[in-house]
Amino acid sequence: MSLEQYYTEEGIGERLASMLPVMNPHECVELSAGEGALLLPIIRKWPNIKITTCELDPLNVSKLKSSFKGKHHNIDVLSDSFEKAFKGKLASFDFAVSNPPFSWRDTSEYDIAILETFGLRDLFPGSRIRSEVLFILQYLRLLAELACVAFILPEFIVCSAAFSKFRYRLLAFCNVVSIAEINSGAFKGTEAKTYILILKKGWSSESFIYTDTSGSSVKKQQKDFCVGLKQLHLDSLPYSDADEFSIKRGTLSGKECKSLGLPFFHTSGFHESATDVVSLQLRSGVITGKKVLTTTKGDILINRVGSRVVGRAVIVEDGQYLVSDCVFRVRLPSSVCSKTFLTFWMKEVFPNITLTARGTCAKYITINDVAAFLREFLKTITPSHTASTR
Ligand SMILES: C[S@@+](CC[C@H](N)C(=O)[O-])C[C@H]1O[C@@H](n2cnc3c(N)ncnc32)[C@H](O)[C@@H]1O
Known part of the structure; x- marks a missing residue:
């Protein structure tokens, strides 16, 4: 001890x-x-x-x-x-x-x-x-x-x-x-x-x-x-364009992501393409007439909802994925190291996420909750925690 x-x-x-x-x-x-x-x-x-x-x-x-x-x-x-x-x-x-x-x-x-x-x-x-x-x-x-x-x-x-x-x-x-x-x-x-x-x-x-x-x-x-x-x-303050980071919520449900057969990230983790599905350029942004949110290397993905998984976060190491509507995609300013933020989040925020999460049955966090933590994090980091690449 x-x-x-x-x-x-x-x-x-x-x-x-x-x-x-x-x-x-x-x-x-x-x-x-x-x-x-x-x-x-x-x-x-x-x-x-x-x-x-x-x-x-x-x-x-x-x-x-x-x-x-x-x-x-x-x-x-x-x-x-x-x-x-x-x-x-x-x-x-x-x-x-x-x-x-x-x-x-x-x-x-x-x-x-x-x-x-x-x-x-x-x-x-x-x-x-x-x-x-x-x-x-x-x-x-x-x-x-x-x-x-x-x-x-x-x-x-x-x-x-x-x-x-x-x-x-x-x-x-x-x-x-x-x-x-x-x-x-x-x-x-x-x-x-x-x-x-x-x-x-x-x-x-x-x-x-x-x-x-x-x-x-x-x-x-x-x-x-x-x-x-x-x-x-x-x-x-609510999250706004004035913030130096971006937080976006996925648009498709986990079920919709799965039915498309494309690689996606949901609260259960990363899912690769279904067999026989030709990999698309996900960056196109619109699939089957719906605007979708995609994620690439360096993004941080935070589970938005789910009593046992709310607040759990990962970094995208490689590839491209659709993001489900149960997940937030976070992009930091390019000068800030995503791994430093992930460490802060998993050490300081995640263990106490129930202090923030709302909802009686399915616990959830909001974009404004994530924005408040991000602002707190950005205020505390020293230059040694910043990075030239994400
Ligand atoms: C931060 S220091 C503060 C000491 C003192 N109060 C001061 O202000 O100078 C914390 C002290 O708590 C003692 N300590 C840590 N955990 C403890 C515990 N569970 N029960 C009793 N003392 C503890 C440590 O040995 C240490 O001397």
Whole structure:
């Protein structure tokens, strides 16, 4: 298991402490305390506060014991040990801080039980889940009503379209007090862009304060948190000709494609020409009086619909195929490498596609959903990820 031991720098801990609302907490808990960097500004602010920590790494636990009076558990907080350590202590802490591991993990039976406690299992049916999601939920279990927790979290969790449904559902249990953007590179060894997010359990407020890296603050609505703050305008824009990429949906049903006997791509994969069918120049664009969508080398094909296959994506390596109406064909600007996008899609979007997919029976995604992810991807790629050929 990756421990993700990137510790908080002092300035960020101070900034987090300065953002806290007026309160006088008695007991603070941190579930992945490292060496306690986030606790130092808390102790400075409230010298008499009781401290409880958890840490997987026994070396860190020794350091925590020598630096902070309190209870220090050497446990994996995403396991039954958490239940033993906090028996009788749920809903009792009046404050918490957290810089959790930024990582994917295999979804365990224990993780599923936590998700079910919050009625969120439907959002994460896959075999992988982000640790941050589980940490957020563990903190909500520990906090008393109206208690605050201050997180340091990656942009992916706070702003991405992939997690907007999770953020929306989270607001049933807590509301955002404030969010601040942290300059990227603030964490040694990680380039992840991060945010300070302060949540208050069982509280409801229309608005919160958002502060960007330049220090300017604006009022935002809780719904802006669901949509993703800065991505707000980009995400909510419908796909249009102004976008530098193209997303097109096929026109023929899978059945129609099959009956033509020509090579085609449907949610079930690539299908070659039926025997005895002379291969046509598919680029002609019109077959049996119907305008068709074709695909060639370098295109990305994303399944638009199907509960088990929605969001699955491939690159066309060779040949020409018709595209069925259950599939989107994506073409990126020529300077961008399709494989880099596919990696982003399969790693960051696909495992959580249920957060985006609509529909009760047959799950589906829309062109605008794909466009929002593409815009997010294009904003994050560095020149090293671009390519001269597709
Ligand atoms: C990103 S570091 C943050 C440390 C500290 N909170 C800070 O801000 O400097 C995450 C810490 O969580 C610990 N950790 C990772 N997974 C854990 C788990 N499942 N249970 C308890 N601790 C964990 C790691 O050993 C690491 O020290």
